[in-house]
Amino acid sequence: MVNPMQDAPILQDRLPLHPWADPVTRRLPGIQPVQGRDWLRVDEAYAAQMALRDRLIAAQPQVVHALLPEARPAADELYVTVLDWLRGEPGFSVTDHSVTRPDGETVALDATEPLLTLGRLVQQDLCLMEAQGDEYSLTGAILCFPASWTLAQKIGRPMTGIHGPVKIYDAQLAARVHRLLSAIRPEQPLWRMNFFTYDDFMLHHPRVEGDWRRQPTGQSYVRCERQTLLRLPQTRAVLFAIHTIVVDARQISAEDYAALRAALH
Numbered sequence: 001m002v003n004p005m006q007d008a009p010i011l012q013d014r015l016p017l018h019p020w021a022d023p024v025t026r027r028l029p030g031i032q033p034v035q036g037r038d039w040l041r042v043d044e045a046y047a048a049q050m051a052l053r054d055r056l057i058a059a060q061p062q063v064v065h066a067l068l069p070e071a072r073p074a075a076d077e078l079y080v081t082v083l084d085w086l087r088g089e090p091g092f093s094v095t096d097h098s099v100t101r102p103d104g105e106t107v108a109l110d111a112t113e114p115l116l117t118l119g120r121l122v123q124q125d126l127c128l129m130e131a132q133g134d135e136y137s138l139t140g141a142i143l144c145f146p147a148s149w150t151l152a153q154k155i156g157r158p159m160t161g162i163h164g165p166v167k168i169y170d171a172q173l174a175a176r177v178h179r180l181l182s183a184i185r186p187e188q189p190l191w192r193m194n195f196f197t198y199d200d201f202m203l204h205h206p207r208v209e210g211d212w213r214r215q216p217t218g219q220s221y222v223r224c225e226r227q228t229l230l231r232l233p234q235t236r237a238v239l240f241a242i243h244t245i246v247v248d249a250r251q252i253s254a255e256d257y258a259a260l261r262a263a264l265h
Contacts, residue, residue: 071139074237079114
């Protein structure tokens with residue numbers, strides 16, 4: 001497998017919030033309502049993150065992209081939805097055939113590859129969840145920046161299968177998550193935020209199930225994911241969008257960092 005690695009950190013200047021410090025965002029699932037158009041974001045790391053996304057999509061599309069046949073209507077609806085969002089976002093120029101990004105790169109629009117195209121336009125990884133029986137399953141995704149998981153192992157699996165290795169994802173939490181996903185309304189997207197520490201700065205950080213992540217020792221970087229949930233009104237699929245934020249641990253005070261480490265244990 002081709003692995004176009006980063007050769008330097010791609011960092012945000014700061015964390016937008018410290019989710020471990022607030023009981024509302026620290027507890028699972030820690031869901032909050034999105035305000036206005038804030039279900040997608042562009043931040044100061046956009047240009048560098050998008051350059052890496054371009055390289056990953058070009059070099060290994062079979063690793064970062066998957067779309068089950070039954071998810072194609074949802075992917076098509078998401079394609080239109082994200083382009084509509086971009087038309088109202090400063091820094092983007094959207095025509096019928098291309099989008100010029102805030103970093104000056106122009107991306108050709110290809111409706112036949114909706115997720116691959118969107119993966120070159122927004123910082124967020126985009127995962128489609130659809131109701132299948134008593135659970136929601138992952139039916140499609142563009143996933144350039146996995147935090148210790150792989151798309152090939154998770155595609156087509158229900159939420160309980162996806163989170164099988166996560167000890168705290170028990171039957172009670174699974175039931176809460178299913179109720180939450182079922183209750184999402186198109187007019188009110190939701191968000192939550194998680195947090196990790198890593199010894200390295202790699203954004204593309206895949207790991208196969210069963211290959212346990214080595215516990216960080218230097219803990220030089222704090223990695224957070226701002227995750228948003230949006231109901232697509234026509235297909236009723238749920239978009240799970242992941243905005244990855246990595247900062248140097250030295251950006252956080254010693255007191256806050258100690259609280260972060262305590263929250264992880």
